[in-house]
Amino acid sequence: MNLPLSRHPSFSRLRAFALGEANEAQRRRVARHLERCVRCRETISRVREIVAAARELETPPAGALERILERRGRGERGVLPVAPAGGTTSVRRLPRIAAILVLGAGALVYTFARTGELEALRSELRVTPAAPRLGEADPRSASMVANMLANFPAQRSLTAEYLRADIDWLSAALERAEEIGSSNDDQPHGPERGLTQTAAEYAGTLRLALGWRLTVHGTTLLALGDTAAALDTLSFAFDIGWDPQRFRTIGELYLARGDTAAAAAAFARVVVDPTTSEAADSLRARLGAAGAGPAWKALLAEARLVMKEHVWNGAVDRAPLLPRLRLEDADGRARVVELRQGTPMLVAFRSRYCPGSFTQLDEMARVAARLEAEGVPVIAVSPEEPATLREFMDAKGYRFPVFSDPQRDAAAAFDTPGFPAYFVLDGTGRIRFAHNDIGRVIREVAALREQAREQAL
Amino acid sequence: MEADARMRETPTQTPERATVRDADDATLIAAVRSGPTQALAELYARHAAAVFTAALRLLGSREDAEDVLQDVFVGSPDALARYEERGAFGAWIRRVAVRASLMALRRRRSKRHEPLAAAGDIAASPPEPERAIAALPDPLRVVFVLREVEGYSHAEIAELLGSTRTASELRLHRAWKLVRRSV
Numbered sequence: 001m002n003l004p005l006s007r008h009p010s011f012s013r014l015r016a017f018a019l020g021e022a023n024e025a026q027r028r029r030v031a032r033h034l035e036r037c038v039r040c041r042e043t044i045s046r047v048r049e050i051v052a053a054a055r056e057l058e059t060p061p062a063g064a065l066e067r068i069l070e071r072r073g074r075g076e077r078g079v080l081p082v083a084p085a086g087g088t089t090s091v092r093r094l095p096r097i098a099a100i101l102v103l104g105a106g107a108l109v110y111t112f113a114r115t116g117e118l119e120a121l122r123s124e125l126r127v128t129p130a131a132p133r134l135g136e137a138d139p140r141s142a143s144m145v146a147n148m149l150a151n152f153p154a155q156r157s158l159t160a161e162y163l164r165a166d167i168d169w170l171s172a173a174l175e176r177a178e179e180i181g182s183s184n185d186d187q188p189h190g191p192e193r194g195l196t197q198t199a200a201e202y203a204g205t206l207r208l209a210l211g212w213r214l215t216v217h218g219t220t221l222l223a224l225g226d227t228a229a230a231l232d233t234l235s236f237a238f239d240i241g242w243d244p245q246r247f248r249t250i251g252e253l254y255l256a257r258g259d260t261a262a263a264a265a266a267f268a269r270v271v272v273d274p275t276t277s278e279a280a281d282s283l284r285a286r287l288g289a290a291g292a293g294p295a296w297k298a299l300l301a302e303a304r305l306v307m308k309e310h311v312w313n314g315a316v317d318r319a320p321l322l323p324r325l326r327l328e329d330a331d332g333r334a335r336v337v338e339l340r341q342g343t344p345m346l347v348a349f350r351s352r353y354c355p356g357s358f359t360q361l362d363e364m365a366r367v368a369a370r371l372e373a374e375g376v377p378v379i380a381v382s383p384e385e386p387a388t389l390r391e392f393m394d395a396k397g398y399r400f401p402v403f404s405d406p407q408r409d410a411a412a413a414f415d416t417p418g419f420p421a422y423f424v425l426d427g428t429g430r431i432r433f434a435h436n437d438i439g440r441v442i443r444e445v446a447a448l449r450e451q452a453r454e455q456a457l
Numbered sequence: 458m459e460a461d462a463r464m465r466e467t468p469t470q471t472p473e474r475a476t477v478r479d480a481d482d483a484t485l486i487a488a489v490r491s492g493p494t495q496a497l498a499e500l501y502a503r504h505a506a507a508v509f510t511a512a513l514r515l516l517g518s519r520e521d522a523e524d525v526l527q528d529v530f531v532g533s534p535d536a537l538a539r540y541e542e543r544g545a546f547g548a549w550i551r552r553v554a555v556r557a558s559l560m561a562l563r564r565r566r567s568k569r570h571e572p573l574a575a576a577g578d579i580a581a582s583p584p585e586p587e588r589a590i591a592a593l594p595d596p597l598r599v600v601f602v603l604r605e606v607e608g609y610s611h612a613e614i615a616e617l618l619g620s621t622r623t624a625s626e627l628r629l630h631r632a633w634k635l636v637r638r639s640v
Binding site for chain 2: 050056068069163221
């Protein structure tokens with residue numbers, strides 16, 4: 001992804017600068033940036049304010065000393081947890097010179113460790129030595145490097161380091177996405193933003209992509225055996241979007257740790273989701289007592305609310321540029337497709353030559369079959385010629401209706417940013433959901449039908 | 458210790474204190490070990506605010522923080538037997554307070570469950586930083602306070618909590634995100 005965010009230092013960098021924890025090179029870089037960035041200056045003063053307030057000493061409650069002496073007077077002798085003797089090891093509390101020495105020594109150790117790791121990499125992986133440095137120069141490659149390193153157990157710590165760098169960058173990107181989403185300006189914010197896409201829609205697409213990457217990192221950390229960090233990353237991703245597969249993974253993790261209450265909260269989200277509800281009985285059975293009774297009912301009700309909120313947060317409201325599409329079907333016949341169907345409808349733009357689109361085709365076929373069984377029209381639109389389309393559909397055994405759009409007129413009418421692109425329309429033919437994740441469609445159609453039912457009442 | 462400097466200005470003095478108020482920490486510790494209450498009271502006057510603040514920030518509740526404050530000072534004469542006078546006493550008693558608070562937190566958590574993902578909207582109106590920190594979910598608040606208030610490294614936090622460095626860094630990040638959003 002090419003995001004317009006890399007020019008601001010990440011929040012972690014700003015925090016380190018604000019609290020005097022940045023090393024000299026970072027400090028200089030941030031200082032240079034601050035000269036021309038009001039937003040980051042504000043972040044820094046905010047961090048300092050918050051930390052100063054948190055460190056402010058509070059007066060103990062009146063009479064506490066009397067109560068302590070009274071307890072001692074009664075012969076009470078408390079047992080306290082053991083704390084090791086000696087001073088704190090925090091760099092912040094060391095005198096300045098000591099801190100510089102520690103930092104210098106740390107940097108040396110770090111450099112040698114790095115060199116050693118690079119040597120290991122060279123012989124073990126035959127990766128070009130430039131690869132890890134690539135991650136430093138451009139945070140966007142950090143995840144690439146991490147995913148590559150994750151295959152080699154000996155590089156576990158280096159992998160975690162790159163993952164952290166990328167998680168850090170992802171958080172900054174998410175913050176920026178939130179800002180874009182809440183701004184009302186109509187300026188384009190990046191090459192992926194479609195011409196008719198609003199800032200909020202673009203931000204939604206960004207969040208989706210970033211949330212997905214966090215999920216992948218969580219799964220990688222899990223594979224590395226860092227369960228605590230994996231859980232944290234996954235629940236960080238929890239806030240970003242609704243993904244029943246992710247909730248299931250988190251639930252399984254909690255269950256494996258014996259925390260049935262937390263597992264129940266995660267599984268409740270899997271159960272209320274129409275795409276995964278078939279797992280309800282087996283999941284409930286594994287939860288035991290936590291999967292029944294009023295507490296479980298309350299979890300389900302809350303999960304339904306959260307799901308609804310997530311689904312509608314991703315909603316848009318705009319009309320396609322054309323009310324009907326002129327297309328050719330896979331047998332080469334000219335067809336006119338009305339977009340106002342009186343019921344929700346899915347228009348899917350796909351291409352087998354786009355890897356992202358290709359990998360979703362099987363899922364697309366399942367979703368289409370389910371929607372058609374529910375009376376929801378589905379049309380798939382492809383840039384390929386009818387003859388090649390027919391051949392491909394037959395070879396794969398796909399049954400959903402597919403149309404050819406070689407001139408890309410339909411794609412232009414929907415302002416598709418690429419493949420795949422899914423548009424869920426309401427009964428009046430307006431676009432209510434636009435994204436590139438087939439997994440969301442069933443929920444969105446269900447939400448539209450629920451809304452139509454509510455409006456009919 | 459900066460905490461000591463600030464505490465001396467606190468105007469809660471008992472008449473007994475006058476005799477021991479000029480003693481340094483080492484003399485006081487020796488006195489506390491041998492038993493007289495005025496030495497404990499002086500130690501309390503010097504360090505109670507730091508202990509109470511650490512507990513309050515970690516637990517997010519004044520009531521629970523006073524319990525920890527009491528436990529620390531009720532237990533301190535006996536715990537001092539284990540104090541080896543390496544490093545500052547102020548730092549030592551703060552670490553005792555941190556551990557006592559974490560124990561209190563574990564007791565509290567076993568009573569009511571709080572999932573990690575419970576972090577949601579903290580409050581409708583923008584709260585003070587202290588309130589925003591108190592409103593964080595326990596796992597995030599603990600890491601935030603240990604790192605930003607008590608100055609522990611991520612490695613130390615990981616060891617204290619039986620967790621990992623990466624988890625600690627992530628929690629700090631998420632905590633900051635929530636705190637900044639709500640302040």
